[in-house]
Amino acid sequence: AGDASAEERSVLLANRAACHLKDGACSLCVADCTSALELVPFGIKPLLRRAAAYEALERYSLAYVDYKTALQVDCSVQAAHDGVNRMTKALLEKDGVNWRQKLPPIPTVPVSAQTRWSLPSAQAPGANTPPATAPQGEQGGNTAAGMERARMLKEEGNEFVKKGNHKKAVEKYSESLKLSKECATYTNRALCYLTLKQYKEAAQDCTEALKLDPKNVKALYRRAQALKELKDYKSSIADIKSLLKTEPKNTAALRLLQELNRA
Numbered sequence: 001a002g003d004a005s006a007e008e009r010s011v012l013l014a015n016r017a018a019c020h021l022k023d024g025a026c027s028l029c030v031a032d033c034t035s036a037l038e039l040v041p042f043g044i045k046p047l048l049r050r051a052a053a054y055e056a057l058e059r060y061s062l063a064y065v066d067y068k069t070a071l072q073v074d075c076s077v078q079a080a081h082d083g084v085n086r087m088t089k090a091l092l093e094k095d096g097v098n099w100r101q102k103l104p105p106i107p108t109v110p111v112s113a114q115t116r117w118s119l120p121s122a123q124a125p126g127a128n129t130p131p132a133t134a135p136q137g138e139q140g141g142n143t144a145a146g147m148e149r150a151r152m153l154k155e156e157g158n159e160f161v162k163k164g165n166h167k168k169a170v171e172k173y174s175e176s177l178k179l180s181k182e183c184a185t186y187t188n189r190a191l192c193y194l195t196l197k198q199y200k201e202a203a204q205d206c207t208e209a210l211k212l213d214p215k216n217v218k219a220l221y222r223r224a225q226a227l228k229e230l231k232d233y234k235s236s237i238a239d240i241k242s243l244l245k246t247e248p249k250n251t252a253a254l255r256l257l258q259e260l261n262r263a
Helices: 006-023 025-041 044-056 060-073 079-104 113-117 141-162 166-178 182-197 199-212 218-228 233-246 251-260
Strands: none
Touching: 006 025, 025 044, 025 141, 025 251, 044 060, 044 079, 060 079, 113 141, 141 166, 141 182, 182 199, 182 218, 199 218, 218 251, 233 251
């Protein structure tokens, strides 16, 4: 309908894109998602669906950018975290260690868009209007630069983890968290603390991650591991049971629960 609002048209396009994706018509999915995002920038569903279509088309760089953009809008979206991990591996295999240098620029999501998509619609001010798009760096101070710096520091931390240098990784993650409180950075640092046998710090990081995403599987599992080592078996079992509500067949969690029941 020609007089439909931008948001309604965006939703319809994103829904049709989902149908195209299911039918394997990935190019049509990309086109509809792009149109949806032009109407309402930084919508989670069109970003994730376009990323999935790009992934199917083996356009891994573009998929990576969309998954990373989705995480800026809402860091709790597990599908985006998983997509970033898959694309990182694919690009590393395809382009080698310098794969990041070949990436297209990752857009900076304005704070207005983050608020608009993270609050329930009934509470969000101006929830029925598309978020305003702001050019990179226009949000005052060094917000855009800070977020980009935080992302780079986190990626540097990830590289140190791959090399087995967990102390250096902790330093990078800590610097990143000063600039941007991101769920994945907390869970990554928690993993390092577990390896370094700093169990209290690991549990604390997982608690911070769960404040951002109460159902985060990695945070629940890693906190359960830390609490087990701290001999707080009751709290550890509670975390595993919470995790299993989300992923009932998670084999690592089921195995840990068996160990805890024997402890």
